[in-house]
Amino acid sequence: MxxxxxxxxxxxxxxxxxxxxxxxxxxxxxxxxxxxxxxxxxxxxxxxxxxxxxxxxxxxxxxxxxxxxxxxxxxxxxxxxxxxxxxxxxxxxxxxxxxxxxxxxxxxxxxxxxxxxxxxxxxxxxxxxxxxxxxxxxxxxxxxxxxxxxxxxxxxxxxxIRSQGMGRIASILTQWCGDCESMSASIEQEVGRVSHCRESHLKALQHIETEVGNIRRMMSATTSMSSQDMDPLGEQEGEGAMAGSGAERRQTPLQIISKAKSLNNQRH
Known part of the structure; x- marks a missing residue:
């Protein structure tokens, strides 16, 4: 200008x-x-x-x-x-x-x-x-x-500006400064509100992530149990074999000699 x-x-x-x-x-x-x-x-x-x-x-x-x-x-x-x-x-x-x-x-x-x-x-x-x-x-x-x-x-x-008008200008500037201070306080209040909302959002996000982790672990455990339920026969055979082995290990010496004689007679 x-x-x-x-x-x-x-x-x-x-x-x-x-x-x-x-x-x-x-x-x-x-x-x-x-x-x-x-x-x-x-x-x-x-x-x-x-x-x-x-x-x-x-x-x-x-x-x-x-x-x-x-x-x-x-x-x-x-x-x-x-x-x-x-x-x-x-x-x-x-x-x-x-x-x-x-x-x-x-x-x-x-x-x-x-x-x-x-x-x-x-x-x-x-x-x-x-x-x-x-x-x-x-x-x-x-x-x-x-x-x-x-x-x-x-x-x-x-x-x-005439010197008589300085008072009016000072009044306007004072009011302007007051408005600026009010605006600054409002901005600070809004910043605080936004920070609080952000913290709440982060906490909610962490809670959701924890819940998702728990659900995943539960689903993994459920899947493992379902796999075991789908193969009961194999487990029973394994258990029978183990039981047989155990029975054989529990035979007395007399029973073993008797069984050997029986096998020898069958050959002749």
């Missing part, structure tokens, strides 16, 4: 020149400042000792004119134009640009009717040309809606 370093440097050049200038040369410098493209803030220039002294002398009108560009509007100038120096066409348009900024700071959508009244231009075409100039001067950002006859504002530069 118009408050970028390039335009600030331009204002600083005028300030440096004014410190070593007085009389008619200072008045000429003020006129040049009011016409300089890109310079739309004047508070720092107004604080210069030479300008403060001018407000009490015969050239008081130029000090008042600077105040008009710093804080006022084109409508204000028209109301006091008989006591103020005349403006060139370039200066009039700059003051009109500042008037648009004044409106844009308070209205996001500005009807053509309001602009025509406050800028005191004779036609819609002239009004639209003036708004386009302000956009190219980078003092406002927005677009003209010719169908609805309105200016839709996206952003605008900040103007100089």
């Amino acid at each position: 118009a408050g970028d370093p390039k335009h600030n440097n331009q204002l600083e050049q005028f300030i440096l020149l004014a410190k070593n200038t007085k009389g008619p040369a200072l008045i000429t410098l003020i006129k040049q400042l009011l016409e300089a493209p890109g310079v739309y803030v004047f508070g720092e220039f107004l604080e210069l000792p030479c300008i403060q002294q001018m407000s009490k002398g015969p050239n008081e009108g130029y000090s008042q004119l600077l105040n008009m560009f710093a804080y006022g509007t084109y409508h204000d100038y028209k109301a006091f134009k008989d006591t103020l120096p005349p403006l060139t066409e370039t200066q009039k348009n700059k003051l009109r640009h500042l008037t648009i900024v004044n409106l844009a700071a308070n209205m996001q959508v500005i009807p053509y009717s309001v602009l025509l009244k406050d800028l005191e231009v004779g036609s819609v075409r002239e009004l639209e040309d003036l708004v386009i100039e302000a956009v190219y001067a980078d003092v406002i950002r927005g677009k003209l809606d010719q169908c609805r006859q309105q200016l839709e504002v996206d952003a605008c530069i900040g103007r100089d």
Whole structure:
């Protein structure tokens, strides 16, 4: 916007020149400042000792004119134009640009009717040309809606502020800080809630994994038992063989001799 370093440097050049200038040369410098493209803030220039002294002398009108560009509007100038120096066409348009900024700071959508009244231009075409100039001067950002006859504002530069308005700004900033603190507390509360939900989710997940492991072990044990139930005969034969072997191992010596004699008789 118009408050970028390039335009600030331009204002600083005028300030440096004014410190070593007085009389008619200072008045000429003020006129040049009011016409300089890109310079739309004047508070720092107004604080210069030479300008403060001018407000009490015969050239008081130029000090008042600077105040008009710093804080006022084109409508204000028209109301006091008989006591103020005349403006060139370039200066009039700059003051009109500042008037648009004044409106844009308070209205996001500005009807053509309001602009025509406050800028005191004779036609819609002239009004639209003036708004386009302000956009190219980078003092406002927005677009003209010719169908609805309105200016839709996206952003605008900040103007100089009187010392009396500092209290209101401080109040707004205090409220803004309070809102930020409330928002921060809400965010922290939400973070805590999310962390609690995450912990609960992890615990539930661990419980599910444990249950799945238990079910798998139960299924494995059931499968093993089913396999044994499907082969009872083999087990019985094995058990019989083992029982026979055991019976043979339990025979007495007399029984063994008797069995041997019997086998020998059968051979003869």
